[in-house]
Amino acid sequence: NYALKQNTDETGEIIITDSNGVKHYFDEPPSRVAITNTYAGTVMRMLDINESHIVGVSGDFSDEKLWPELSKKPMIQQSAHSEIDFEAILDSRADIYIVFANNGMVDTGGIREKLEPVGVKVVALDFYKYDSLRYEIDVLATMFGKENQRDILFNEFDEIESLVESKLVSLEDSNRPQIVMEHHASLTRDPVVLTGTSQWTDLIQRAGGINVFEDLPGHTTHVDMEAILDKNPDILMFDGITFDIGYNRYDDTGTTCETHMQHIESRSGFEELNAIKNDKMLVLSGEFAGPMMIHGLPTLAKYLHPDLFEDVDSESYLDAYFTKYHDVERIGKFVCTT
Amino acid sequence: MKDISFSMKSNEVVAILGINGAGKSTLIKCLNRILSPKSGDIHIRPHWSNLKETNLINISSLDLVEISKTMSYVPQNVATSFPMDVFDVVLLGRKPHLSWRISDEDRDKVSETLRYLNLEDFAFRKFNQISGGERQRVIIAKAIAQDPNLFLFDEPTSDLDLKNQIQIMKCIRKIIKDKNNSKSALIAIHDINIAAKYSDKILLLNNGSIMAYGPPSQVLTEENIAEVFGVKCSISSVDKHYIRVDVDDEI
Amino acid sequence: MKDISFSMKSNEVVAILGINGAGKSTLIKCLNRILSPKSGDIHIRPHWSNLKETNLINISSLDLVEISKTMSYVPQNVATSFPMDVFDVVLLGRKPHLSWRISDEDRDKVSETLRYLNLEDFAFRKFNQISGGERQRVIIAKAIAQDPNLFLFDEPTSDLDLKNQIQIMKCIRKIIKDKNNSKSALIAIHDINIAAKYSDKILLLNNGSIMAYGPPSQVLTEENIAEVFGVKCSISSVDKHYIRVDVDDEI
Amino acid sequence: MDSISLQHVEKGKYQLLIILGLAVFTLLSAVFALGLGSSSNLDMVTSWKIVISDTKKFFLNIDTVADNLWYNLTACISSSSCEDRSLLHGIEREGTNIQNAIIWDWRFPRILTAIVGGIALAVAGALMQGCLGNPLVSPLTLGVASGAALGAAFAIVLGFTILSIPELAIVANAFFFSLVVVTIIIQLGKIRSISAESYILVGIAITFICGAIVSTMQYFATDAQLSQLAHWSFGSLSRPSGGNVILMGLILASLLPTALKWSWDLNTLSMGGDEFAISTGVNPSKIRKNILIVSALMTSIVIAFTGLIGFVGLAAPHMSRLIVGNDFRKLIPCSGLFGAFLMIFADTLGRTLFAPIVIPVGVMLSIIGGPFFMYLLLRRGGHH
Amino acid sequence: MDSISLQHVEKGKYQLLIILGLAVFTLLSAVFALGLGSSSNLDMVTSWKIVISDTKKFFLNIDTVADNLWYNLTACISSSSCEDRSLLHGIEREGTNIQNAIIWDWRFPRILTAIVGGIALAVAGALMQGCLGNPLVSPLTLGVASGAALGAAFAIVLGFTILSIPELAIVANAFFFSLVVVTIIIQLGKIRSISAESYILVGIAITFICGAIVSTMQYFATDAQLSQLAHWSFGSLSRPSGGNVILMGLILASLLPTALKWSWDLNTLSMGGDEFAISTGVNPSKIRKNILIVSALMTSIVIAFTGLIGFVGLAAPHMSRLIVGNDFRKLIPCSGLFGAFLMIFADTLGRTLFAPIVIPVGVMLSIIGGPFFMYLLLRRGGHH
Ligand SMILES: Nc1ncnc2c1ncn2[C@@H]1O[C@H](COP(=O)(O)OP(=O)(O)OP(=O)(O)O)[C@@H](O)[C@H]1O
Numbered sequence A: 001n002y003a004l005k006q007n008t009d010e011t012g013e014i015i016i017t018d019s020n021g022v023k024h025y026f027d028e029p030p031s032r033v034a035i036t037n038t039y040a041g042t043v044m045r046m047l048d049i050n051e052s053h054i055v056g057v058s059g060d061f062s063d064e065k066l067w068p069e070l071s072k073k074p075m076i077q078q079s080a081h082s083e084i085d086f087e088a089i090l091d092s093r094a095d096i097y098i099v100f101a102n103n104g105m106v107d108t109g110g111i112r113e114k115l116e117p118v119g120v121k122v123v124a125l126d127f128y129k130y131d132s133l134r135y136e137i138d139v140l141a142t143m144f145g146k147e148n149q150r151d152i153l154f155n156e157f158d159e160i161e162s163l164v165e166s167k168l169v170s171l172e173d174s175n176r177p178q179i180v181m182e183h184h185a186s187l188t189r190d191p192v193v194l195t196g197t198s199q200w201t202d203l204i205q206r207a208g209g210i211n212v213f214e215d216l217p218g219h220t221t222h223v224d225m226e227a228i229l230d231k232n233p234d235i236l237m238f239d240g241i242t243f244d245i246g247y248n249r250y251d252d253t254g255t256t257c258e259t260h261m262q263h264i265e266s267r268s269g270f271e272e273l274n275a276i277k278n279d280k281m282l283v284l285s286g287e288f289a290g291p292m293m294i295h296g297l298p299t300l301a302k303y304l305h306p307d308l309f310e311d312v313d314s315e316s317y318l319d320a321y322f323t324k325y326h327d328v329e330r331i332g333k334f335v336c337t338t
Numbered sequence B, C: 001m002k003d004i005s006f007s008m009k010s011n012e013v014v015a016i017l018g019i020n021g022a023g024k025s026t027l028i029k030c031l032n033r034i035l036s037p038k039s040g041d042i043h044i045r046p047h048w049s050n051l052k053e054t055n056l057i058n059i060s061s062l063d064l065v066e067i068s069k070t071m072s073y074v075p076q077n078v079a080t081s082f083p084m085d086v087f088d089v090v091l092l093g094r095k096p097h098l099s100w101r102i103s104d105e106d107r108d109k110v111s112e113t114l115r116y117l118n119l120e121d122f123a124f125r126k127f128n129q130i131s132g133g134e135r136q137r138v139i140i141a142k143a144i145a146q147d148p149n150l151f152l153f154d155e156p157t158s159d160l161d162l163k164n165q166i167q168i169m170k171c172i173r174k175i176i177k178d179k180n181n182s183k184s185a186l187i188a189i190h191d192i193n194i195a196a197k198y199s200d201k202i203l204l205l206n207n208g209s210i211m212a213y214g215p216p217s218q219v220l221t222e223e224n225i226a227e228v229f230g231v232k233c234s235i236s237s238v239d240k241h242y243i244r245v246d247v248d249d250e251i
Numbered sequence D, E: 001m002d003s004i005s006l007q008h009v010e011k012g013k014y015q016l017l018i019i020l021g022l023a024v025f026t027l028l029s030a031v032f033a034l035g036l037g038s039s040s041n042l043d044m045v046t047s048w049k050i051v052i053s054d055t056k057k058f059f060l061n062i063d064t065v066a067d068n069l070w071y072n073l074t075a076c077i078s079s080s081s082c083e084d085r086s087l088l089h090g091i092e093r094e095g096t097n098i099q100n101a102i103i104w105d106w107r108f109p110r111i112l113t114a115i116v117g118g119i120a121l122a123v124a125g126a127l128m129q130g131c132l133g134n135p136l137v138s139p140l141t142l143g144v145a146s147g148a149a150l151g152a153a154f155a156i157v158l159g160f161t162i163l164s165i166p167e168l169a170i171v172a173n174a175f176f177f178s179l180v181v182v183t184i185i186i187q188l189g190k191i192r193s194i195s196a197e198s199y200i201l202v203g204i205a206i207t208f209i210c211g212a213i214v215s216t217m218q219y220f221a222t223d224a225q226l227s228q229l230a231h232w233s234f235g236s237l238s239r240p241s242g243g244n245v246i247l248m249g250l251i252l253a254s255l256l257p258t259a260l261k262w263s264w265d266l267n268t269l270s271m272g273g274d275e276f277a278i279s280t281g282v283n284p285s286k287i288r289k290n291i292l293i294v295s296a297l298m299t300s301i302v303i304a305f306t307g308l309i310g311f312v313g314l315a316a317p318h319m320s321r322l323i324v325g326n327d328f329r330k331l332i333p334c335s336g337l338f339g340a341f342l343m344i345f346a347d348t349l350g351r352t353l354f355a356p357i358v359i360p361v362g363v364m365l366s367i368i369g370g371p372f373f374m375y376l377l378l379r380r381g382g383h384h
C-alpha cells in the first residue's frame, strides 16, 4: 500500500520528493541536519542514522532521558511550531532543515521561500499520518542511504500489521465496535470529534473498529451532543495530550484521566449509552499518533477485541519500540481506561 | 475671579452684565456644579429652604439631582445631532422629579409649558431639525418644566427674534413674580435694554469682581457703562421702572 | 421657501431680518452649499467676477474650494472640544488660498486680523478654552482672514458685549466699504437696531418669501415690523442714515 | 389630559406594542427551537408532547418538584458526592430517559442560554455604545473579553483558580478577572479625566497589556493548555447546564431594571453632552462608571460560560436603532429582544442545518446577521 | 514680520525640531538593530564593518550594481528559472557569504519592513481616526483586514489568485481584495449618507459578512490550507524580501505627501465638523472617501506581506497625540516615526532577547507598547 518513488540515479545523485511534492537533489547523504520535531528524531533513530549529523534542534528535545545527546545540541528555535530564527539556522550551517509538511501550526511554504535561496534544503515530512508514514520513512532512508535499515523496519511493520489483520479477517462488520473519538478540548465546549481525515480514524479501522463520525468533513469538527446520544457508541475514545500521559509522564496527580471520565459520565443522558454502561472509555497517549502508530496498533486492537487478542502481548510491542529504537526502558503511562 | 458674594431674594430677576470673558458663564456654571472652582468653595443659602439665615451650604456637598431639582440651567449653546422629539426634550426637565414612571401630570406640565412658549406645533418635531431660535426656546421650555427655585439662564435671548425675546422674558418674569412660589432667576445677558427692562437687579461684573449690584437705574449709570464696556451712552428714563440705554458711539 | 431673488452690489452690507424659523440660516447655508435645496436650483451672478450681466451660475456647479475663496461663513453656533490654537483657527481661513506652504504673508494677514479684532492676547490660547463671545470673534476673524468677496454672517453679534458688537460691525463695514475691493456682506441678525445702523439694505423675510428689500428707512416701517414680528414699535430717525426702532410692547 | 400629552401617550403605546410583539415572537421561536434537533428518534411533535406533558406535570406536582430541589440543595451541601436528582424525579414521564435528557438537559439550557446571552450582550452593547457615544464599542471592548481571557489563562496555564469546583474553575476565573480588569479601567479612567474618550483610551491600553500577559503565559503553556485556551475562547452555547443558565438568568433579571432605568440618563447624555446632563441632574461620570460596571457584569457572566460572541453585542443595538430609532427607552428593550432572537435563530440553524455538525454560533450569527444588518442599513439610507 | 507671526513661526520650528529629532533617533535605532542578532560569528562591530564596506562598494561600483539589477530584471522576465544575482555580484566583499546573507537578506529587509510598516500603519491609523473622529478606529477596522483575510482565503482555499507568481499570489490577493472591500464600503457608505458614522456602520456589516465567507471557506479547507491561512494572518516581519520591501517603501513614499497635506483638512474637520469644513473649502465627503482609500492602500500593501499587526495602527497615533498634541500637522509625521520606532524596537527585542527563540512582533509590541501607552495616558492625566 505504499510506493517507493525515491531513487538514486546512475551518477550516484540522490533524488527525493518530500511530502509537499518538492524534489531535492543530493550528491551525497547530508551531513548537517537541523530538525525541530521529535517525530523526525524518532524516525532517524528507527533508521539508525547517526545523531552526530544533527547540528541543530528545537526545545522539544529537552527531555534528557529520551534524548541524552540531542538535548545538548545547539537550539535553533523554541519548538517545532514556533517562529523561526533564520540567523540561528544559518549559524548552525545546516544543509537541510526537516520540517512538518502539513501541520496546522507550521508555515512550511514560507520557510522554504526563505531558506532555499541561501542553500538550506527544506525537507517537509510529517511522520504522523498513517497513509504517508512509510513513504516518508523511505524518503529519509534514501536520503541517508539507509535502505537496508528501511527494509528491516518495514518488515517489522508488516509483521505487526499482518498479525492484527489475521486476527480480524473473520470479524463480522456487526462485531466492529462503534466508536466516538473526542478531541481533548471537548471539556470546554460543544463536543469536538475526530473525523475521517484524522490519523486516528485509520488506526481505529485497522484495529477493527468504526469511527461513527468518519464521514464528517474536516479533521476535527463540532457536533451536537444529541448526535452522540443518538449514535449510542460502544466505545468512547479520547486523544491524550490533555492528560499528561506518555513517555516518562505518569499523570502525576493520578486523577486527570479519572476526573475527565467522570465528567463525561455525568453528562446528561450518557448513562444510557452502551459505552458508559459497559465502562468502555479509553484515552491513548500522543505517541500512538506518531511514528509509534504501528507498534501501538495491537494495544488498540486488543482493547477493542479482547477475546480475539487474548494471546497477544500488546505491551511487548510498545516495550520493543522504546528499547529497540530509543534504547531506553519504557517508562510512563500510555493508556487510561475505565 | 474671587470673593464674589451677593444675595437674591425670591421672586427676583437678577441680570448679570459684563464684557466678553468677564466670567458670567463661569459664575453660572459654578453655581450649577458644572464647573468646580480650582480653589475656594462656593456657598449658598437658598432662599427657598427654611434654613436659618446663618446656615451656608457648600455647593460641592450637594448631590447633582438635588441641585437639578432646585436650579435649572439654559446654556449659551446647545449643539446636538441627536434626533429627539421636542416633547421628550422638554420632558427631560421633569427627570429630576420622577423616579420611574412618567405620570400624566408630568406630561401635562410639559404640554402646558410648550403651549406657554408657543411651541405646540413643534412638539413632535425632532430637536436637531429646528432652527436656532426654536431650539433656544425648547431649551428654555425644558428649564421651565424643570420647575426649579432658581433659574440660571446664559444668554436666553440670543438667537430669538424681536417678539420671542419679549415673550420669553415676559414668561420668565411672570413665573418668577408668582408670589405662590419662591422662585428667582439669574440671567447672563448682553442686551442691556432687555436687562434693564426685565430685571429687578443687575449684577455688573468687572475685572473678576462685582462692580455694582442693585436696581437697574442705580447700576446702569453712564459712568459704570463707560468704565465696564468702554462705550459712551446716554440713558433716558422711560417710566419709573424702566430706563433705556442708547449707545451713542457713532457709525 | 420659494422664488427668492435679490441683488446686492459690491461694497454693500445687507441684513436679513425675519422671525425665528423664517429661513434666514437656510438661505445663507444654501448660498454656501452647506445645504442643497431639495428641489430647484440656486443661481448667482457674482458682482466680483467680470461675467456678463446675463450669465447666471448654478451654485451646485461650483467647486467647494471655489466657493470658499469667494464666500466666508460665520455659523450661528460653533461647538467644539478640539483644542486648537486661536492663531491656527484663524489661519484656517487662509486655507482656500494656499496649496502647500504657509507663507509669511498668510501669517501676517492672520496677525493683522487678530489685532484688528483685539484678539492679540488670545492668539495662543486654545479655542475650546475661551468664552462664548471670544469664540464668536475668533470665528469672525477667521472669516475675515479668508478674504472673500461675500461675507455670510449668521448672527455675528450674538454673544458679544456692547462694545464688541459695535466694534465688530464697524470692522465689517470698514472692510466692505473699502472701494479698492469689491466685497459685500449678508448678515442674518435679530437686533433690529444694529441692522438699521450698520446695513445698507435690509431683506425682510416673511412666510418663505421676500416681504421687502431696500434701505433700512424704507423697509423698517412700523407696519412691516408689526406684520412680520407681531410687535408694536415706534421708529425715530436719528440722523439721515440711521433710524432707531423702539419696541413699545410694555412690560 | 392635554391633547399634546395624549398624542405623546399614543406614541408610547405604539412603541410598547412593537416591543411586546418582538417579545412574543422571540418566545415563539424559542418554543419552535425546542422541537428541532439532530436526534433521529425525536421528531418535533414528540418533542412538543414531552415538553407540554412535563410542563403540566411540573405544575401539577409542584410539591414533589420542591422536594427534589430541596434534596439537591441539601445533599449537595452536606456531601461531596452529590448526585443531582432531576426535578421530576419520582414522577412517571412521557418520553424515554434519553429523550428527556435531550430535551431538558441539552436543548432547554442551550435555548435559555441563547435568550439570556442574547439579551445580556445586546443590552450591554446598547448601554456601552450609549454611554461612551461610540458606535464601535461593544461589550467585548473595554477589557471584559481580555480580562476573561486572562482569567481563563490563569486557570488553564498556571492552575490558579479562585473557585475550586473543577467544572466551574475556568468560568469563575474568567468572570472574576474580567470584573477586576474593568474595575481597573474604571479607576484609571477616572484618574485621567471622566470623559468617555478617557475610558476608551485606558481600555485600549489595558486590553493590550492583558493580551501581552496572556501571550507570555502561552509561551510557557503546553500544547494541551494552548488548545484548551483556544477552545475556551471559542463561542458556543452548549456549555452552561440548566442550573448555570438559571443563575445567569436571575443575575441578568436583577440587573435589567437598572439598565432600563438608565435610558433616561442616556437620552440626556446623548442629547446635550456632559453639561446638559449635569444641569438635568445626571452625573455623567457616575453614570458612565455605573453603566460600565453593570454592562461588564452582564457581559462577563455570559462570556465566562459561552466564550467570546462578538456579533450580538456590537450589531444588535445598531440594528435595533435602525428599526426603532435612537430613543434609549425603546432601544434598550428592543436590542435585548432582538439579540435574543438572533441568538436563538443562529444557534438553532447552526445545529440543525448540517446536523450532526454544529456550526459555531458566532459564524452563524455573521452569516445570517451580517447581510441582514447591511439590508437594514441600506434600506434606511434609501429614504434618507 | 508681525510679532504674533514670529511667535507662530517659532512654535512651528520647535515642533519641526521634535519631529526631526524623532526621525534621527529612529534611524539610529535602525542602524543599531542592523548589528544585533543571534548569530554567534557576527558581532556588532563586524556587522557594522560589513554594512559600511558594502555600502561604500555599492556607491563606488554603482555601474556594476546597475548591471546586476538589469540582469535580474531582464533574466527574470525572459526566463522562468530566474536566478537573482545579488546586487554586488562580481565584487569582492568584506564578509563571508553567510555573513552577507544574514545582514543583507535577513536583517536588512526585516528592519526596513519594520520602518515602512510602522510608518504606513501608524499614519493610516492617524488619518482614519481623524477623518472618522473615532478613537477606536484602526487601519484594520473598516474592512482592510477582513478583505485581506478574504483574499488570502480565496488564494489558499479556492486557489483563485489574481497574480500567477506563486510567491506573491497570496500577497497579491490579500492586497487586491482588501482594496475591493474598502471600495465597496465606501460606495455603500455614500449611498447611505456621507457621515463618518455611516462608513463605520457599513464597515462593521461588511466585516461580519467577510468573516462569514472566510469561516464558510474554512469549513471546506484541508489542514494544510487552514494552517497556511492561520500563518498568513499572524503578524511577522520576516516575510518580505528586500525587493518586496523596497517596492512597499516606494508606494508608501508616493502616498505620504498626500497624507501630510490632508493634515489641514483634518484639522478643519475636527475643529468644527462638516459645516465648518465646507465653509473653509473642505469637502467632508470627498476627504473622507480619499482618506479611506489612501489609508486602505497603505495598510493593505503592508499587511498583505506582514499579516495582521494591530497595535501600531491603533495605539501609535494615540501615543503621539499624548506627546505632541492634536494638531494633525505634527500628529501625522510623529505617528509615522513613532510607529516605525516602536516596530524596530519591538521586533529587534523580540528576535534577540531570548535568541534563538523569536517572540512574535505583535506580542512584543503589546508587551512594550501597552505599559508605555498606559504611562503616557496617566502622566497626562496627572496635570490635566
Ligand atoms: N435640519 C432640518 N430639517 C428640517 N427642517 C429644518 C431643519 N433645520 C431647520 N428646519 C426648519 O426650517 C425652517 C427655517 O429654519 P432656519 O434655521 O433657516 O430659520 P432661521 O430663520 O435661521 O431661524 P432662527 O432665527 O431661529 O435662527 C424652520 O421652520 C425650521 O424648523
Ligand SMILES: Nc1ncnc2c1ncn2[C@@H]1O[C@H](COP(=O)(O)OP(=O)(O)OP(=O)(O)O)[C@@H](O)[C@H]1O
Binding pocket: B018, B019, B020, B021, B022, B023, B024, B025, B026, B027, B076, C128, C129, C130, C131, C132, C133, C134, C159, C161
Ligand atoms: N475651558 C476654559 N479653560 C480656561 N479658561 C477658560 C475656559 N473657558 C473660559 N475661560 C476663560 O475664563 C474667562 C471667563 O469666561 P466666561 O465664559 O465665564 O466668560 P463670559 O462672561 O461668559 O463671556 P461671554 O460673554 O463671552 O460668554 C475668560 O477669560 C475665558 O477666556
Ligand SMILES: [Mg+2]
Binding pocket: B024, B025, B026, B076, B154, C131, C132, C133
Ligand atoms: Mg458666556
Ligand SMILES: [Mg+2]
Binding pocket: B131, B132, B133, C024, C025, C026, C076, C154
Ligand atoms: Mg438661524
